[in-house]
Amino acid sequence: MTAFFLRRALWLVLTLWIVFTVSFFLMRSVPGGPFSQERELEPQIAELIQERYRLDDPLWQQYLRELTAALRGDLGYSYRKPDFSNAEIISQGLPVSASLGIVALAFAVLLGLPAGIISAVRRGTLVDAGLMLAATVGIALPNFIIASVLIILLVFLIPVFPAGGWGSLNQLILPAFCLGAPYAAFIARLTRTGMLDVLSQDYIRTAYAKGLADRVVILRHALRLAMVPVVSFLGPAIAGILTGSLVIEQIFAIPGLGAHFVEAALMSDYTLAMAVVLLYTVLLYTMNFVVDLSYSLIDPRVRLE
């Protein structure tokens, strides 16, 4: 068990280092830099700016400097928002994204799981077909379309929710739903497949043979194992959902982390892009680790090596 933890921790460090190195050189190989803009600077001033931000040093020196800083846990200052350190930008954005993500996940699980169970149990009926159609639509429709339709419906036609912004509960519902909807659809499909698979197994037949009620067989015995594919999906999904979504954040004007991923990369904001990439790596790795742990909880046959 301890060896398992240690090995995973070691791999995390190695992964982070590789991600750091690849990102560092990839970002700098792209034309332009954090200070390119249409207004050309006087060459002398451009030089001074390079000097101020120490971008005039040889690349390997910059690499070593930033690597040592990162090792100390110092993520530096954003080039494009230099009033803030990257740690501050993340500490302001992450709670927002997390809060939105948790509610979105709640929507996803609370809608997806029952839908999946019901369609598996009622396999081949109209209910099954209806739910799976809805799930397919949910996966196929990009969430900006769901968002646009919901905004027209619930903001303008029947004004229940505000158009956007952040700071109150009713500003959270709509974006969380839009963010969660595709995940709900995925979960529904995975649950259905998992359930169908489990329901045909011998131990379920045994459970029925013992005379247990449908409800008990399904919820206590079948669901548990049917959850394995769902949990495998949820691990990386949580990492993604917690770090925000560019589209939803832009549509609803939400100050989450998602936009930083895309904008920092497009604007060559090297340090901020690096910070969010490292954050995502850690989250993704951790979630996958948690998923592996949870297998042993869900499925008694699994042992941690």
Next chain:
Amino acid sequence: MRRYLGYAIVIACLGMMGWAVSFGTLPPADFTFSNGDEIKTIDPAISTGQPEGRIIWALFEGLCRWHPETLEPIPGVAERWEVSEDKCTYTFFLRPEARWSDDTPVTAHDFHYSLRRFLHPATAAEYGKELWYVKNARRFTTRDVSVGDPVEIELHQQPEDALPFAEGIVLRGTLVNVDDHGDDRPIFTVEIDGRTQRFQRTDEGSTDDGVTACRMLTYDFDHVGIRAIDRQTLEIRLNHPVPYFVQLMGFYPFSPVNRRCVETHGYPGWTRPENLVSNGAFRLKFRRVRDRIRLVKSPTYWNRDQVQLETIDALAVKSTTTMLNLYMTGKVDWITSVPTEVVTDLMERDDFKPSPYLALYYYLINTQRPPLDDPRVRRALAMAVDRDEIVERVTRSGQVPAYSLVPEEISKYVDYTPPAFGGFDPDEARRLMAEAGYPDGRGCPRIEVLYNTHESHKAIAEVVQAQWKRHLGVDVTLNNQEWGAYLTSRRQGRYMIARAGWIGDYIDPNTFLDLFTSDNPQNQSGWSHDEYDRLMKAAQVEPDNQRRMELFHAAEVILLDELPMIPFYVYVSQSMVRPWVTGFYHNIQDVHPLWAIGIDESLREKLRPGSRGLRIEEARR
């Protein structure tokens, strides 16, 4: 144990849900507007961009302010100013009642400090060049020193009683020798009080035999034309007359900063709401990245009685559709742009009044590439562009077709009417092409138009492509590149024709005409014209205003004859603002200072949907 773990997970999930849906309360502001994208900084010296300007102009006040309607300079911290006979020396007289937010007076020394900080090489101000009109300022910023010059040396060590982020000890002397021994960090020999000392610029405080390490060595700021005569008098000496200099001093990058605040906290610490000391009409309450900046009225501002708003929220909203949604649902009172798709619908509304401003959309031509090295071809291309079609079919919000580099609207503010190159004339364009050897486009190499990836640039480029094909028979390919790549291609001259835009920094033809002088880094057209450069140089130092404008006019005539660029249209501001907002004027620089803005409460009561006033109206019906 597993059972307990199950419960623990359930409780953890509920706890997280509880945390996720709990919010503090924030009372709404008196006035909320969308400020576009998240701003880069509130440090005036290193700021650029309109969203930054709106905030900095609210937090700080420069020597003068701009009148919200006419943009004339009106007294700010300086209550009046004088210009010398030769128009090269400006004396600003500061008002004694001007206060910082820590209730200390704003003095001429503060401006001396702030302008020095602005020009300092370590600050690397992007707008730095705009202050190089000041005597020797350029040499101070660029560290351009030669033997015999007065220099100042900043050591790594700090004076004993200095604040944590203050400058190091500064020595002043005369440069007697520069030994660059093949290194990019030469050794300077400086005579200080009759003794010579050797200095080398280093990152750390190390010294080796006989050479003192220093942080900075540059032209002595005491010899730069900025001088605080006393607490209330600031004198600025210029290299040559600059008619818009007073207006320039009201530009937000030249706002004063508080020395004590900056030296105590350093950058970026001093820009934090809890540390910031500012002198404008508003103070910084808090700042949340990509969410909002809250400003509150400053009780120490000298003109506080005229400031109407108590609190302001500046929202960082990037998407124009979201801005419009927020505006339509009454969450914001002013949005700075609108989605192009709905412009035609919005044009019918009273609260949407697009008005031209000092910015030009144009195509830059690489005059080194055949066939574009032939002025006749450039002229033909320019004449074959039907700008009316572009502004009526593509941009559709009242943009004004442009036939000159300097937007014609400038004539309402200064005594300058730009010449025009002739306009849309397909017959003449065809004739020119034939004359250049490409009748009906035969034999003409394929022309490539480069633009940065964006829907609107693409739409315009496609129209131009069709027009050039139709009128000249020229084949045009379109090439879009991501922002960084596009800028690099432009800089390296790897393009034939490139989309470009320019927003005037101040109301003077120079801000546009200067773009095409030979030594301007912005001039990426490869075009260089001696007479043009001569006229521009002469205009810059010309004290007589009318003569100056004539020189500019002559220069622009040359430019429009040679056409290293093709003007398309003058941008329009796209503000949408509630009818009950007062003090908001559509002006040529799209500048709307927040200190001038107020709310007409009675009108708001009457107009606001669902408000009591309206309900009474409905009840009567």
